[in-house]
Amino acid sequence: MPASPSTARxxxxxxxxxxxxxHGPLTAGQLKQLTGLSRPTVAGLVERLQEAGLITVVGEAGAERRGPNARLYGIVADRAQLAALDVRTEGLSVVVADLLGTVLTEKSLPIDGAMGTEPAVEQAVALLEEAAADAGAGRLHSxxxxAPGLIEPATGRLRDTTGLPAWHRRLVxxxxxxxxxxxxxxxxxxxxxxxxQRVGAVQDRDTFVxxxxxxxxxxxxxxxxxxxxGASGGAGEIGFLPVPGAxxxxxxxxxxGGFHSLVGAAAVCALAAEHGLGSGHEGDDESAAVATVGAAVHAPGEPRAAAFLDALADRLAxxxxxxxAILDxxxxxxxxxxxxxxxxxxxxxxxxRAAALSPLRTEVRAGALGGTAVLRGALLTAQDMAHDDLFAPGS
Structure with a gap:
């Protein structure tokens, strides 16, 4: 049964x-080519989307062309404002962006672990409100x-996980x-x-871990x-994996006693110390581990650095x-x-080293986004929600 005219539109x-x-801004001619629709149909949808306030003319394709098909149409970026939060044990970071994902403002805040749950929540909410105000966002759409921890698949809520601050769950x-x-x-x-996968090191892969x-x-x-x-939201809790050497x-x-005890930040720092290395970095274990690994990578002629990286690679393998072995x-x-x-x-x-342990060929890559990846992923998620809502048929 063919779609009705309104459904087709x-x-x-x-x-x-x-x-x-x-793709970003496109001309009507490019939309025609990419969609395979007729010129009158494309002209109609461009007019409808402009009237709905979803797209606007943002420029021209080139000086050699004039007329409607030379106009570049783009999504109206300020149609909605979005926010993303990266909630850590010791604090959080916030960004506010427009509908296209362009960051308008960003802020971060350490939160004292000794602070009570409600004061911590109030500080976190105030940070988001301040960021939204600085970005000129009267109302956040998404x-x-x-956050660390498990998400209940049925409710989409953070589980009450031992070892994580109570303010995490209350903040959501x-x-x-x-x-x-x-x-x-x-x-x-x-x-x-x-x-x-969307903007980093595995854009060419739809299957990876x-x-x-x-x-x-x-x-x-x-x-x-x-x-x-996973059934309980726990797929990927590899820190609990029993492994040799723990x-x-x-x-x-x-x-x-699991994989975490071999390659968590504290374990990386201890391994470096065993090889006579130390970052001299004051702060938390994660920052120290990053500094130590970075220093070792940039000291290729140093035997202790090479031995440390070899030992760390043995553990990661x-x-x-x-x-x-499980997922290939x-x-x-x-x-x-x-x-x-x-x-x-x-x-x-x-x-x-992994190739020596498994007959299954597995490429190993380094991430491109580092610690910013969580915030980028949260912003992409907010952007997806806004697009699904604003671009839904009949919205």
Whole structure:
């Protein structure tokens, strides 16, 4: 049964908007070529989308051409404002952006772990409100949040996880209660993987696994372009993986005896110390691990640095080989700040060692976005929500 004229128009409009979102400003002629629609049909949808305030003329394709087909049409960026939050154990970062994802303002705030839950939540909400005001956003349309911990698949809520601050979970609820906006929270590692696939190191892959190397260890599983979160939202909790070399085995309440104990930030710092290395960096374990790995990578002629990177690669290869044995993704990305600073120097070492442990060929790459990946993924999620709403047929 053929679609009704109104349904066909809605489908064509949505198709044109998606093309403008993906490619940026286009002429009517380019829209005709990309959609395969007739010239009158394209002219009609351009007129409808302009009247709806969704697109506008943003320039011309070239001085040699004049007339309607030379005009460049683009999505109206200020039709909606978006926000993204990267919630960490010790604080959070916020960005506010327009509908095209252009960042208008960004802020960060450390939060004292000794502070009570409600004061911490109030500080976090105030930071978002301040950022929105600075960006001139009268009303946020969508808010994407990246946080450590598990997300309940049925409710989309953060689970009450031991070891994480209580204000994390309360913040999400508070934002949903107080903002006239769509608010969604996702596991930080999953959001980082989305960002790396859309704008980072694995844009050519629709199947891969990302190991998130930070204070803690996580993994994101992307199969055929779809994130796999697991029955309870716990797919990728690779820190609990029992591996050789760990002191003991993990338990239901602690990953101290698992993969985390070999490649978490504190373990990386301890491994460096065993090789006579130290960053001299004052601060948390993650920052120290990043500084130490970076220094080792940039000291190729230093025997202790090479030995340290070899030992770290041996440990990481255990995780890569385990992932390959279960999922055979063909590609594993070393994400997070440690993965990025390790670069190809560390990634190539890990790939060589994983090849000796598994018959399944697995390419190992370094992430391109580092610690910014979570915020980028949260912003992409907010952008997707806004586009789905504003560009929906009949909206």
């Amino acid at each position: 809605a489908i064509n409009d949505r198709s044109a908007l998606e093309l403008l979102r993906r 808010v994407g949040i990246g 609820d508070a934002l949903r209660e107080r903002l006239p906006a769509a608010v969604v929270v996702q596991n930080e590692t999953n959001l980082a993987a989305v960002a790396e 990302m190991l998130w190397l930070a204070h803690g260890i996580g993994a994101a599983v992307m199969l055929d372009g779809t994130l796999r979160r 002191a003991g085995v993990p338990s239901a309440s602690s990953c101290d 255990l995780g890569v080989a385990s992932v390959a 993704p063909g590609c594993v990305l070393l994400g997070g700040a440690v993965g990025r600073v390790g670069g190809t120097v560390l990634a190539e070492r890990v790939e060589q």
